[in-house]
Amino acid sequence: MKRSVFALLLSAVGAMAFSSAAMSETLVNIGIVQATSGGSAALYGVMQKNGAELAIEEINASGRLGDYKLIGIHQDDAGDRGQSVNIFQRLINQEKVAVILGPTLATSAFAADPLAQKAGVPVIASSNTAPGITDMGDYIFRTSPPESMVFPGVLAYVKRKYAPKTAAQIYGIDDTLMKSAYAVHKKALESEGIKIVATETFQKGDVDYSAQLTKIKAANPDILVIGGLAEETANIVRQARQLGIPPSTGILGANAAISNKLAELAGDAADGFTVGSGWFIQYDSPKNKAFVAAYRKKYNSDPDNFAAQAYTSVYIVADALKRAGGVSDLKKLRDAIAATKDLEANNGSFSFDDHREPAVAPKVLVMKGGKFILAAD
Amino acid sequence: MNAWITQFFASYSNIIDLCLLNSLIAYGLFLALSANMFSLATGGFMALGAYCSVYCTMVLGLSFAPAVFAGALLAALAAAAIGVPVLRLRGDYFMLATFAFTEVTRVVALNWESVTGGAIGIFSIPRYTETWHLVLAVAVVVYIAHTLRRSYFGRAIAAIKQDDVVAQSMGVNVFAHRLALFIASGFICGAGGALAAHLNYFIGPGDFGLARSVDALTYPILGGVNALAGPLVGAIFTTLLPEVLRFSNQLREILMGALVVAIVLYLPGGAMSILKLRWPGATARETKLAAATEQAQS
The missing domain is CATH 3.40.50.2300 (Response regulator)
Incomplete structure (x- = not known):
């Protein structure tokens, strides 16, 4: 009995694999390098992993990319620079990712990003706020405002x-x-x-x-x-x-x-x-309300600005992928990411400036009664 | 096939480099441990080697080889400077003193901004370290350790390890032997620091703290302090473990801890003693030797 159930499952999996192949989907691997273990880095890493995975799910479900399907490959670097470099190498050479989101810490970025720059794979960070990150090369972007x-x-x-x-x-x-x-x-x-x-x-x-x-x-x-x-x-x-x-x-x-x-x-x-x-939870826009609601539904907790910025990163990739007409040429993808302009994001309209830094209207927040609210003049 | 090798190397070269680098440091510790010196100075030595060599290549414009040598030499000098007073201390006190050295080095690195960049560290360091440099360094160190074990010096060290009071009474200058080993350990760890600094484009004070010293101590202990291949096995095992266990996500740290505890509990002689379990010849030889010793003693 058990064996037959197993066989049934196997054939079902096989059929699924077949049907997806028949639909001629193109899979796009997206590396997500975020620390989910290893002390305080994990606080930021888990949030960004959640934000990115939520966005990937939404985009795949919406069908807005047509035949392209995004596959998020998350790897935990534990906030350790050596591991970040190991992961970058494998993601670039083995998994052939189209883009890498992360890493969590700026110190990891200084060690690992040069590899992606050399290999011509775009990197979008959503928590690195240290100066000098995007100076590492023209394939390095960030959605976290310094x-x-x-x-x-x-x-x-x-x-x-x-x-x-x-x-x-x-x-x-x-x-x-x-x-x-x-x-x-x-x-x-x-x-x-x-x-x-x-x-x-x-x-x-x-x-x-x-x-x-x-x-x-x-x-x-x-x-x-x-x-x-x-x-x-x-x-x-x-x-x-x-x-x-x-x-x-x-x-x-x-x-x-x-x-x-x-x-x-x-x-x-x-x-x-x-x-x-760059973002706060009460920011009043339909896009942000939808994001916060979806995040709460999936993870039973509130997103923070790192989750929001990682979420935006994925939408930037999806938008650029569409304009670049695929991921066969990563140079084209990079150019499309760099050309991101007035993208409707969860923190207003998002663009990259000439230095691949986020150009979003900064928001001044004041704490009142245990909550950050937008500063009123 | 060729393409496959190229791809394998492109995907895993950093892991290979890290294995070699950690092996190099493991041998530095192996030398110290071979005379019962539980040194926590590794982090400090590596920091000296790293910052000194980066200063040489980036500010003074020296080429790579002299820069590594300068870094190693500075760490060796530091080892001599702290070794002279500290090696007279025993056991726990020696460990505490070396720990203090590592902490002091870290705090100096944190505050000496004009040279070390402070907390922000130094980035955009040129990548000079090649895999073959590391292979060569490990090979040289293994060769030296191997020759040492067979020399008069090595026998004296072995005697110190067994019992330093008896060794002293037999005419072995315990202090001089320990100092020499400690300086050699400093030199190797300093070279390791210099090679590490030119591997990953960036160094910061956090890289060379207590965690580094403790990790370095685990390599030879896990691998086995009595076998020549012990440090190599221990370093490779510890470096590969987080990568191999990557599939387990959140469980990873728990699994790593459990494996290390299991080794310490069930293979107290280090991972290398597993060879002995599998190798009846070796065990038989040892039993014979033990029996002979017993006979001689009675």
Whole structure:
């Protein structure tokens, strides 16, 4: 009995394979290199894998690509650079992918992206915000806006609201992301003529910031700018208010600090906390509402901006594939991706600029009652 | 066939390179372990080798070979500098001191921005390391380890490993032998760091921390510290494991941990002792030897 069921299954699978071959489908392999294990990188990696796989499912179901069927091949690099390179090599040479989405960490990108550039396979990152990513070559794109793209908008808003003359900065010294955010903040503050009266540092995983914040309080700045990830930022915001830095001193954060965890950890103290982002969950557009609903339905949780950016990456590929007329020539595909213009995406209309960076309108978000809302002027 | 080989190499060359690189470091540790030195300095040595060689190629414009040599030499010097005071410490204290060295190196790399790029690291490093460089390096190190074992020096080391007090009383200069081995270990790990830096376009302070030191220690221990091929087997096994287990997705880390624990539990002599299980001749010879020793002792 068991055997006959098995045989039946086998023949069914065989028939399916036949029928799909008969339909003359062209399979397009898409490499998804995201860390789903290995510490904090997995937080970002899982979100992006989910976003990308959701988009692939939707596109295949919609039939908008005709005979082309997208196949997502996810590989976990565990946030380890050596593994990212291993995976890139295999995806490019063995799986013959048309495009690679990822990798999760900028340090992995610096090691692995040159291989794709050399092989002429386009790469679209959706979480690398470090400077220099797209400088690696003309096949390297990203949908994650770098800090330098969103922060000027945040500062412009804060200038209107707080009219600051002085600022204090605090940032993580041992992390690529936090440190490059600091440099961007510093440059923007200086170019706006705001005087930096105190600069303090911390290390990843620190929990007590009272020493640094006491010094900052003594300097009495008009605004406080934090270059940190979600957890550190939340602690700093909470402790700053506890130490008596008044609400009239606005607190600004980095793009990477946006997380649902922030409100949880910082509580009421986070009210008024201001950041810039390419996407946020309440962004009001039919496309975004559909994305959020579909994501919730499939994964039973809310997407974050990394999931949203990975989702957009897949739609960019699908759109470019259509315009390039297939994936037989990856140079053509690359050119089509580079020419992406005013694509209807979940964060408004999406284009790539000349440096293959995302050109989306940055949104200034303010924390209110535990939720990020669009800043009202 | 030829096309197949080309494709295989294109798909897996980085894995092969990593296996060789880790083997090289494993032999560096093997030398230290052969005189009972549980060194956690590997991360620090590799960082010195990496940053020094990158400085040589990218800032000073030296060619690759002298840059690697400079990196290795700097790490060897550091090994000598910390070895002199620290090698007088025993067991746990030695381990702690070498751990401190690795941490200090990492923190210096984090803060010396003009040379190391700080937390952001150095990118766009030219890729000079070729597979044959690594093969050559491993071959040379294996040859040296092999010759050493058969020399007077090797016998003295073996005596130190058994019991350093007895070795000392037999006229072996324990300190000098350990120092020499530790410096050699530093040299090899420094060269490994230099080769690693020119393999993947990028280095950062996070690459050479405690995790690196512990990994390096696992290679020879897993493979077997008594057999010459032990470090090679251990390094290849540990490097391939995450790739081979890739199919298991979320279970991967659990499986890796379980396998390592299983080896430690059931093959306490390292993976190489599996050969002995399969090789009755070797076991018989050993039993005979043990019996003879017993006789001689009684």
